[in-house]
Amino acid sequence: MKEGDSMNKDVPIADKSLLTLEEAAKYFNIGINKLRETTNDENCPFVLWNGSRRLIKRKLLEDYLYRSYSI
Numbered sequence: 001m002k003e004g005d006s007m008n009k010d011v012p013i014a015d016k017s018l019l020t021l022e023e024a025a026k027y028f029n030i031g032i033n034k035l036r037e038t039t040n041d042e043n044c045p046f047v048l049w050n051g052s053r054r055l056i057k058r059k060l061l062e063d064y065l066y067r068s069y070s071i
Contacts, residue, residue: 013026013027014027016058017057017058017059018048018055018056018057018058019055019056019058019061020053020054020055020056021035021036021039021054021056023056024056024058024061027058028061028062028065030071034071035056036054038071039054039056045057045060045064046060046061046064
């Protein structure tokens with residue numbers, strides 16, 4: 001196994017700064033479609049675009065959810 005092959009699998013989701021939509025959905029128990037809809041807003045503070053790939057800033061999403069009544 002090459003060094004880079006297991007890089008993403010070794011870090012627990014709770015320790016990652018940036019999450020994929022799938023990881024964020026699993027971690028926060030929110031549907032992927034709801035996350036996609038929320039992060040489509042260009043003013044969304046917890047999304048980072050890497051080309052066409054959408055990454056979620058875990059801490060900022062966590063803060064957003066704690067302040068929110070509903071999503």
